[in-house]
Amino acid sequence: MSILAVTRREWTGRRNILLLALGFSVISLLSLSFETDPKTAHEKASFMGVFSGTMLAWVIALLFGATMVSRDLEERRFGFFLNQPLHPAQIFLGKVLAGLGLGLLAGLLATLPPVLLSGLWRQLALKDVGSVLGVGLAGCLVLLLFFHVVSIQVRSRSLWLLLDLVAWTAFFAGVRWLSLRLIDGGAFQDMFHLWLGLLAGVTLGLGIAGYLQVAEGRADLQRGHRWVSVTMALTLGLALLAGWADVSWVLKHRPPEAKAQPRNSRIR
Amino acid sequence: MTSQAASLPVACHQVGVRYGRTQALDQATFQVEPGQVYALLGRNGSGKTSLVRCLLGHQKPTAGRVDLFGQDVWSARQALMHRVGVVAEEPDAPPLMTTRQLVRFCGSLYPTWDQAGVDQRLGRFRIPMDLPFGRLSRGQKGQVSLALALGPKPALLVLDDPTLGLDAVARREVYDELLGELAERGTTVLITTHDLAGIEGLADRIGILHQGRLLVDASLEDLKARHRKVSWAPSQAVAPTDLAPFAPLWSRAGSLGGEAILTLGDPSQVPGLQVHPLSLEELFVALVGEAEVAS
Numbered sequence: 009m010s011i012l013a014v015t016r017r018e019w020t021g022r023r024n025i026l027l028l029a030l031g032f033s034v035i036s037l038l039s040l041s042f043e044t045d046p047k048t049a050h051e052k053a054s055f056m057g058v059f060s061g062t063m064l065a066w067v068i069a070l071l072f073g074a075t076m077v078s079r080d081l082e083e084r085r086f087g088f089f090l091n092q093p094l095h096p097a098q099i100f101l102g103k104v105l106a107g108l109g110l111g112l113l114a115g116l117l118a119t120l121p122p123v124l125l126s127g128l129w130r131q132l133a134l135k136d137v138g139s140v141l142g143v144g145l146a147g148c149l150v151l152l153l154f155f156h157v158v159s160i161q162v163r164s165r166s167l168w169l170l171l172d173l174v175a176w177t178a179f180f181a182g183v184r185w186l187s188l189r190l191i192d193g194g195a196f197q198d199m200f201h202l203w204l205g206l207l208a209g210v211t212l213g214l215g216i217a218g219y220l221q222v223a224e225g226r227a228d229l230q231r232g233h234r235w236v237s238v239t240m241a242l243t244l245g246l247a248l249l250a251g252w253a254d255v256s257w258v259l260k261h262r263p264p265e266a267k268a269q270p271r272n273s274r275i276r
Numbered sequence: 277m278t279s280q281a282a283s284l285p286v287a288c289h290q291v292g293v294r295y296g297r298t299q300a301l302d303q304a305t306f307q308v309e310p311g312q313v314y315a316l317l318g319r320n321g322s323g324k325t326s327l328v329r330c331l332l333g334h335q336k337p338t339a340g341r342v343d344l345f346g347q348d349v350w351s352a353r354q355a356l357m358h359r360v361g362v363v364a365e366e367p368d369a370p371p372l373m374t375t376r377q378l379v380r381f382c383g384s385l386y387p388t389w390d391q392a393g394v395d396q397r398l399g400r401f402r403i404p405m406d407l408p409f410g411r412l413s414r415g416q417k418g419q420v421s422l423a424l425a426l427g428p429k430p431a432l433l434v435l436d437d438p439t440l441g442l443d444a445v446a447r448r449e450v451y452d453e454l455l456g457e458l459a460e461r462g463t464t465v466l467i468t469t470h471d472l473a474g475i476e477g478l479a480d481r482i483g484i485l486h487q488g489r490l491l492v493d494a495s496l497e498d499l500k501a502r503h504r505k506v507s508w509a510p511s512q513a514v515a516p517t518d519l520a521p522f523a524p525l526w527s528r529a530g531s532l533g534g535e536a537i538l539t540l541g542d543p544s545q546v547p548g549l550q551v552h553p554l555s556l557e558e559l560f561v562a563l564v565g566e567a568e569v570a571s
Binding site for chain 2: 009010013016017020084085086087088091092093094095226227228231
């Protein structure tokens with residue numbers, strides 16, 4: 009119940025975003041009137057609805073993540089939550105749920121009118137709807153957590169930022185190296201699974217880092233940053249290690265017919 | 277842990293806070309007894325805010341520990357906050373929430389929430405219930421914060437400069453509300469303030485922080501009994517040697533005469549010296565001024 013109380017509090021004053029979402033859906037519907045061919049018009053309106061809804065949901069999640077804790081900390085308003093009998097997990101999850109809910113609702117409001125009015129829904133299977141919703145929500149979660157962590161790192165202006173930069177640079181360099189190993193080893197098709205696994209691992213790390221920032225950093229932005237930096241450096245390191253193990257296993261167990269590609273054939 | 281320690285609303289043991297090379301708070305040790313009003317005084321930058329943040333579990337002290345009701349506040353913050361009401365220095369409630377929404381939000385978190393009491397207080401303060409918190413005046417924000425802090429009938433009330441920026445009327449209303457709470461429930465209060473005149477009639481015990489160190493931790497009664505304010509007319513020749521036996525804490529003399537705050541003995545026997553009641557403000561200025569000279 010306390011989580012929902014925090015969620016409700018986060019929604020207060022942000023309901024105008026839903027009006028914006030309806031505005032997006034109207035723009036998508038307007039495209040119907042510019043097309044002479046009704047079939048193309050409906051397809052375009054539906055596409056625009058889904059595209060703008062997803063983008064809107066992701067932008068909301070991004071902005072929400074970037075402000076949900078760090079702005080309260082910077083404006084010295086986070087103490088309001090800490091002065092209540094709320095567990096850090098209730099504060100953090102309440103805020104994350106609010107961001108996800110707002111993103112999802114805005115996305116649906118921007119998407120549904122064009123999809124319903126254009127008749128596209130008749131051609132959609134439940135699985136397709138589930139996939140679109142799943143990708144949209146997953147994107148929202150990743151963006152929200154990522155920008156929460158980044159906003160703490162940027163706003164604290166502490167020297168731990170150096171560790172963050174080194175960790176992220178090493179991570180991306182490592183991902184590039186692992187991807188090239190897969191290409192060189194003729195296992196290009198396994199790259200998607202590698203990236204998905206890394207993304208899942210990093211998202212889990214972002215969630216843990218975000219929670220620890222609230223639980224251990226509390227009103228102290230610098231201390232919160234320290235926890236975030238150490239957690240993320242460990243997460244990125246472990247993710248790379250797991251990725252390396254995965255790539256090694258894939259290359260060792262690849263079918264004999266899969267031949268290594270010559271180096272000069274690599275797509276650059 | 278002894279039962280006495282467990283019943284102490286506040287116990288700070290050697291609390292230190294360091295920001296980089298700056299020691300904001302150094303080995304602060306004090307206790308607040310049940311039902312006591314403890315006033316924590318100090319100039320800006322003396323370490324009051326750091327101490328309050330540690331006391332509420334917002335910040336982990338770099339040394340020492342803070343216990344509320346016998347439990348370490350850093351590790352047991354959530355449970356302890358059921359028994360603690362807080363008024364922050366800067367009203368920190370979400371600015372877009374109306375007073376009604378704030379009351380509903382806080383009320384849903386406490387099993388002991390006194391809705392009727394909160395409604396009465398907000399009515400007495402004449403707070404518009406449907407105006408966003410951010411659009412209330414400074415005084416109204418402070419009054420809403422106080423009403424919310426008293427809502428769960430706390431055993432300990434922590435007030436961080438609650439009268440900062442308030443006009444005389446709003447200040448009086450805050451003190452009246454506090455007096456009412458003390459008379460009705462005997463709540464323990466820890467208050468930091470710059471309003472020395474206002475707190476003088478309320479405080480039982482005084483702590484004075486200066487440059488991160490707790491200079492004084494004594495009852496107001498003791499402090500006043502230990503210090504005497506004297507003055508003398510320009511025509512009276514009072515030499516420093518005349519005051520030396522009374523260990524002056526602070527003195528000043530000029531063409532209009534002189535005055536001093538003495539720490540020992542009974543100066544009424546000295547001819548030409550007039551003894552006056554000493555205000556908390558005069559005592560604070562003398563103690564902190566002396567500490568600055570010494571440092």
